[in-house]
Amino acid sequence: MPTRAGWRRLVSAVVALSAFGLAINTATSGGAHGHVPSCGGHLPAFPGAEGYGCATPGGRGGRVVTVSNLDDSGPGSLRRALESPGRRFVVFAVSGTIDVSSQIIVDDPYVTVAGQTAPGGGITLRAGPGNVSGLVDVRTHDVVIRFLRFRAGAPDGVSGENLDGLNIWEQGSHDIVIDHNSFSWAVDENVSTWDDARDITFSWNIIAEGLRYATHPEGEHSKGLLVSGDATRNMSVHHNLFADNTARNPQISAPGKVQVVNNVVFNYVDSALQTSNAHGSPHVDIVGNYFIAGPDSDPDRYEIDGYPEGPQDTWSIHLEGNVGPHSRTIGSQRDLVTPEDRNLIVDTAPPGLPTITTVRAEQAYDEVLAHAGARVPYLDSVDAQVIEDVRQGRGRMVDDPSDVGGWPSLPAGKPRPDQDRDGMPDTWEANAGLSAQRNDSGGDVDGDGYTNVEEYANALVRSVAPQDADLPQPPAR
Template sequence: SPGKHTMATYHSSFWKDPLPPFDILIHGALRHSAGRPSLRVTNDADAAVAYFEIRDSDTRPIVIDFVAKDSTDDGARSTALKHVVLNGIELDGTNPLSRARVPQPLDGDEHVAASPTLSWRPAAAAVAHDLYFGTSQSVVAAATHRSPEYLGRVSDARHTCAAKEPNAEYFWRVDEVHGEHAEEVITGDVWRFRVRHLAFPTAEGYGRFARGGRGGRVLEVTNLNDSGPGSLREAVEAEGARTVVFRVSGLITLESKLIVRHPYLTIAGQTAPGKGICLRKFNLGVIGAHDVVIRYLRVRPGDLSGVTLDGMGLASGDHCIIDHCSISWTLDEAFSSRAAKNITFQRSLISEALNVAGHKNYKPGTQHGYAASIGGDIGSFHHNLLAHCAGRNWSLAGGLDKAGVHTGRLDIRNNVVYNWSHRTTDGGAMQVNFVNNYYKPGPSSKVFHVLKPERNLGFGPQDYFVEGNVMEGRYDASLRWEGVIKPRDEELDDFIHETPFFPSYVVTEPANVAFESVLADVGCNLPVLDDHDARVMEEVRNGTCTFRGSVTQLPGLPDSQQDVGGWEEYPELSRTEEWDSDHDGLPDAWEMANGTNPSSPANDFGDANADPDGDGYTLLEDYLNSITAKPG
């Protein structure tokens, strides 16, 4: 529109060498002489900024030129070309350098500790700060000194607030006060955060604060179809916060991969009747989604699809947790979590990865019965059972960053591993806590170490904290590093440290106690433990196996699901209409016992999303957690 406007432009180079200063011309006339672009910054607030006025007459297009100066002086990039970099434009805002910036908590952070201290980077010339805080973005944006959202004028760039409710959204704004007499106030941006809460009472590790579908819709799985209304696929692929409950039990034959791409999802497999749910033919995994909770599912693809498949995964996921799931009969690895952040894989059972089964990347006859390739920053893997998998028990897949340096921080503790073949735990990551794991050789086991770090110093450091691990019949927890393979030309104390790199946030047990704890509670054991998992757990306890691979004849390592009898019967049972007549995820009997309305209008989830006791869990979560609560 005609009149005066402002423009802020952002300039940061990702080249190796600095770029020259530049001028900004409007219609050929110098308007602003800028400094040098910033170099390889990772925060917008650290980028070089130019701020200037534009006058629009509405009679001709505005022509703005960015012109690099000579690039041969004071260390700037020497080149025949004069480079200018422009990363972003902001119209009709205040000067970014006069505003409060770099908020903590970060704008949009949904996993903030209760009662956080708000802080920010103040403008260099600010003499004070006006602080606003509330639960409505529009209200905070429009608030004035007379509004209840105004917390006052503060001198420090920090303030502790009373935000505690995990089901609320919090918004705040900092206006910077300038001038000798505080005569100028620069309105700040509105920032948002939410308070974290455990995904469920027994959630541990770095994925424990996954929000899942809390506060959203309830989607019911009412049939065993691959797709369409009432299917698991339709619920998983939906958008928005959602909790998936099951009104049906049985075997779901997937006709393609089932991928979680949208955040805020809870899959509550414990709600299924009968023997629960088992997925076959294809797999289930998260790709790039955040705040996902998956509990009490079985994924047993088998070799039906003719495709090289894994079982479950959290690739590039953030704040996700998988709990009490069972994975078996995969052609690739059973589980993968490369490039993930803030994840937990707990109390889950990986078994019988198919060994010589025609993996597409290997010669015919090659063994590939692999359990898991795990990455994460930070990834927690605890109280899991890995049984009858030839290798990658675990494979540490920390990966490399864009500079080719090792990444990944992994916490691996209190896991039980049984009857591998030629590989136990190997690979590498930047930092690994490897604590109190229990390894039990089986009839196919050929190697007897617990950890083989595959270090390559050309890719940067790769360090470990190792303590309390056991190899049954070989060495106990008192021999601290006994089961660690020493790389060539290195000593163990070159890379094994005396203290953990980061806390685990896991209730940790001695390895022999974890062995019993895991066998007592692992895998998809709700609504019931199936025959497959019961057999595997009995074999682990007794040190035996029942079957051999049809190709290799290796004990306990199947080459096809048919080697162990294939899928057992999972009866198709459905809940009656009276089970949950208003379809809000809360059974009628539970609602009547707890004083809520079993006949809410359609799509009314008010009861399900209420939190009358203020404990941070909605009533729906209270119900889901009551199903999984252990006696005593």
């Protein structure tokens, strides 16, 4: 495998050759593919949100629900916050690990989960004793989940195949953004979509270390992200770090349009990215991704592989600006694909894709490693090690969390005083010209469309996401 310096020289050489004629889409130019305006001209779910579903309001304007303990259920728990009805904006006054006894079911729409509001070490979800179903199941629309860690693990004495970190499925699951989270140690997929899920974005997540040999009845089953189902469509997968999953980085097995843009994929065993027409013909736009073979990678496997299960006449793959072990010469995008599947390659992207700010693969490598994952309020040792392993080219497949040091302890931290319990600390409210004696979370002090509590939550992540500078920074933690 080339060294990191070798990869940089390789990509720089490719970029320097203008004959390649690469046109990368940007949010300002509209790109080379006839993309529609970002978020369709609507207010993004949060500053910088892009891709399908990015205009969802989530829980904007709803009641603020504070998670105040690490209990599996009951008052103050995350389960109570997510399974309760009504429009809601979830914040945290506690940090640590929550042992989830069974899947938390989100089936009432219009909810935002702002994990970045937790003090100290942030929030990690773990499968508790007896859990055979996984961590969180989304079965509704207009959901935003940010800055949480989903680390299922394989509880002692539990056997089964569905210990996923996050599932999104069923008809009616749409307009969802999963952004800046960390997923690892699942028994099946770290993340999956199914059935009639649509208009969903996965952005800036770390999806890593799916358990290779755990309790899955098929044996080896370390998987990243599955996009599948008979009617699943309109998916954006951008700026994620996939590392140390044998496959599905991601796998597209659904009809409709799917964007795979500016992701970093490291140390895959099977082909990194798979696509199949098992449920209909996908149209996949694969742009500016950086594929890196790792210690467990088979040099004879191509970066992209197709699994045909029926007529291929409408199935298509569009490739542009991707870098990987098999794309070392000008015009070699076809060489990324298993030879027998190169008939699927087309010259143009599907029309009408949402705009995603896109950079060249080398720059995406740097930006994704610097900003992806649930790193606010705290970059835990699991994510830090994954990132460093990618930089050093030394990752490995994981059979059990103990293989990589087990569950880290998270600093508890202390929430800042919030007299009116509106999700915003008193000191921040004072600096923003708000009242610490009344709930003004749903107001909009600067008139930009984001409520006051959203402004606070967004300000917390200025270090890793673009922000509106009108309101003050949150106080130092």
